[in-house]
Amino acid sequence: MPARTLFAPYARLFAVPGTRAFSSAGLLARVPMATAGLGTVLLVEGQSGSYALAGAVAGTNTLAFAVGSPQWARLMDRRGQGPVVRATALLSLAGGLAFVAAVVTDAPRWSWFALAVLAGVCSANVGSVVRSRWANALPEPAQRQTAFAFESVADEVVFVVGPPLVTFLAALVAPPLGYLTGLLVGVAGALVLSRLESTAPAVVPRVAGQARAAVLSPGLVVIAVTYLAVGVVFGAVDVVVVGFAEEQGSPATAGVALSAYAGGSLVAGLVYGIATLPGSLVTRFLGTALLFAVAAQALHLVDSLPVLIGIAFLAGLTIAPVLVSGLSVVESRVARASLTEGLTWTTTGLTVGVTAGSSLAGAAVDHWGAEAAFAVPALGAALTGLLAVVAWAVLRRPVGAGVPA
Template sequence: MSPRTVLTPYTDLFTVPGTRAFSSAGLLARVPMSTAGLGSVLLVQGESGSYALAGAVAGTLSLCFAVGSPQWARAMDRVGQGPVLRLTAVLSLVIGLAFVAAVVTDAPHWTWFALAALAGLTAANVGSVVRSRWANALARPEQRQTAFAFESVADEVVFVVAPPAVTFLAALIAPPLGFLTGMLIGVVGALVLSRQESTAPPVARRVAGEPRVRTRVLTPGLVAIGITYLAVGTVFGAMDVVVVGFAEHEGRPAAAGVALSAYAAGSLVAGLAYGIARLPGSLATRFLAATVLFAVAAQALLLVGSLPALVVIAFVAGLAIAPVLVSGMSVVESRVPRASLTEGLTWTSTGLTVGLTAGSALAGTAVDEWGAETAFVVPALGAAAAGLLAVAAWLVLRRTPVPAGAPAEAEVGAGEVAA
């Protein structure tokens, strides 16, 4: 099979009018997702000399993003993506500049936390925005699976390329530059994306005089997936901390970037493969299988004893990441009414964000108390918990009817076996 034939499902995505434009703009707009936390750590630590303070400020930003982004997504579903994206972009620019100014001028520390909280609360989850556009643009279920896989790969590209670039700017030029660069790229991308109204999901029209009907988004099934994703997020957050700690313990701190890139590369490869695979079984069953595989693969981290072994094991464990993310998003897309799809996808990502913050904190404590090599137990246990929670989520999904207004699973699942 030629490379052209293998990649045809991906190239076909971009023959649909508008998809190339909104996907490219979305790639830029999501850069702050990978740079805001790291950039704030580098900024605060560079100006104050305190890692503890830097971690606390970055954690505040991340948690407030987890709280605020679903509210912006709900507003997008009600009034349209364009106006909300423009508003959040302007707010992010103003508050981000104020945050940097407060840190650089050594304003009282409470202002740092307040502005970091506002920066998180005013940020939109662009990954969910773009995924909802793909769902709106593509009619065939197998195309949507491929598109969601492509977005997972795009996430990995951003998380591989942007953090090292931000670190380089902050370390070699000036601490504020990393945070500012990521923020400005995101603002430009969001503004460009906001102008592309033709590919935005349509907004449900209200009839004059009728009250607005509140669509129930947080169904038991969506909550179950979000909780599972929280456990998955702890693995991601813990890996960042433990890998850095292990590399420093081995006397080669720069190798941490290689290991984390191998972890992301494994996910990238698996994402490309999953996007063109036509798998049997229901969407919920695929999600269960992918998460259990993720749980099993992560246990290999307990075998890490050297940096070469870490790189190999990280790549292998990374192969299980993208299938979990793509299959979970596909389940959500099949069970959330189209009028609330952006919000539903964002709530799912919120679980990852909260888990990532918790995983970083737990892993930091473990590295200090047990040492970096033993601390690999944190991501291993987080993955095991995700596997168990996926079983519970699968049981909930089997017992929960599809809400009115959501596409039937048989319409969404490529290769679905007819009941």
């Protein structure tokens, strides 16, 4: 089948007015998602010499983001995306600049943590903003699966480009430059996105006296908890790969390995978005989570940089499917008036997991060495599989009087 025909579903997405603009702006706005954690690790480790401290500071920033982003998303659903996205962009810029200044001037260590919290809590989840716009623009579930897969590919594009760029700038120019480049690109993209009001979901007026529908349903919670374990893998991989590359005498190769991991996900996301898959949304979520759990066990075999790059690509092939399938379940169950918040709560689980994973992996690298520390992401992936089984048992129950999704 010709490539043009094969990827026609993606072309049809961008035939919808306004989609190119908000998706392109969203691509730039999410760059800090791929650069902030690694940039923080490289910046703090370069200043302090401690991976444990670097992982703890990066994890603190991510945890603050996990706490703040659902609150911003709720405000977007109530007040509109544009003003909130604009405000968070400017606030995160101020917080990020202050954080870098504290580290490079060797301010007291407590201030590093405090300003990492400020930078994280002021940031919005741009991926959820863009996905809610796709859900608003597309009427068919199959179209939304394709759009969500495309956005996962966009996520991976920044993870392919971002880590090598951050590593190069931090290792060969100056440690703060990697973090700052990602921050400035992200702020610019968010400011452009905030101006694209015509494609933002309409704010649903609240009726006086009417109770607000609960967003955190049991189904959403179990997906968020499963994503927490996925996040452990992501956070741990970032730290362990950097430590392993440095142990092998080639620190710049860390970016290549992380790009291979993201590249596998990019390929899988493109395929998943156009595939016609059997089973329900819930069954697909379980299947993709189990594949993710099994594939990551190959990290136990890493003993050299070439092996790491190959295994990273193969394990990465399972990332996009598990993320797209879980978000598709959430999108099918959350009311449109609260969709940005619902999607953000789901990815909040992911970011909390990144916090735990980066902290655990940093300590593991310092105490065991980086090669042995690959056990941390491998165990996180195994936990993902176990939690997905629990999630499947909860999600397959009928929703109200309806049929399981």
